[in-house]
Amino acid sequence: MKDITPQQNKVLNCIKVYIKGTGFPPTRSDICKEMGFKSPNSAETHLRALEKKGFISIASGASRGITIIGEESEQESGSIETDNYPIIGLVAAGSPTLASENIEKQVPCPSNFFGSPFDYFLRVKGLSMKDAGIMEDDLIAVQKTHDVKNGDIVVARIDDEVTVKYFTKPSNDKIVLEPANDDFSDIEVDLRSEEFFLEGKYIGLIREN
Numbered sequence: 001m002k003d004i005t006p007q008q009n010k011v012l013n014c015i016k017v018y019i020k021g022t023g024f025p026p027t028r029s030d031i032c033k034e035m036g037f038k039s040p041n042s043a044e045t046h047l048r049a050l051e052k053k054g055f056i057s058i059a060s061g062a063s064r065g066i067t068i069i070g071e072e073s074e075q076e077s078g079s080i081e082t083d084n085y086p087i088i089g090l091v092a093a094g095s096p097t098l099a100s101e102n103i104e105k106q107v108p109c110p111s112n113f114f115g116s117p118f119d120y121f122l123r124v125k126g127l128s129m130k131d132a133g134i135m136e137d138d139l140i141a142v143q144k145t146h147d148v149k150n151g152d153i154v155v156a157r158i159d160d161e162v163t164v165k166y167f168t169k170p171s172n173d174k175i176v177l178e179p180a181n182d183d184f185s186d187i188e189v190d191l192r193s194e195e196f197f198l199e200g201k202y203i204g205l206i207r208e209n
Helices: 006-022 026-037 038-053 072-077
Strands: 056-058 066-068 082-088 105-109 120-123 138-143 154-157 160-170 174-178 187-188 196-206
Touching: 006 026, 006 038, 006 066, 006 105, 038 056, 056 072, 154 174, 160 196
Parallel strands: 082 120
Antiparallel strands: 056 066, 082 105, 120 138, 138 196, 154 160, 154 196, 160 174, 174 187
16 A cells, blocks of 8 residues: 555544444545535545555445445554543633543544644634634644644633634733634733633644534
């Protein structure tokens, strides 16, 4: 089999997660929803590339006719590592993000699904990042880290409110959190007088429906 690109690997893992969770393969539309593709043609292009490289087979005329090639042997050899990750819903005021009362459930996901390590999923509330392709109820993968740079999408806590925004630090005592939606205003944080905590960095997303 030929080498797989990072994006093709994400699509392949998406198919595996979908089959494990539902018992049957995804449609092109399902893959678009999970991966955030705008067109079924994008899903089709990746599927045909995966088929050509020998990772999947596609049955003609069947919307769910995708079969993973060598799936059983791969799982037996342990080459696909799947971990359980918590989904964080609304964060209770004053509680740590990963506190038990904030966890909706645990979901299985290959540890290399996004190409970078992550620690949990956060369910998005609101449309302040819609122009970045992040919609309400999306599950964003978050890496717990303080190592971020200007322009990164971060999960931050200001006082008791958790928010997802673009990160900019124009000076040592000021942070600006920028939305990706013109209907929302920037959030300016004065570190001299306001509590600010960086929960982590956005790695990728899964769209459930």
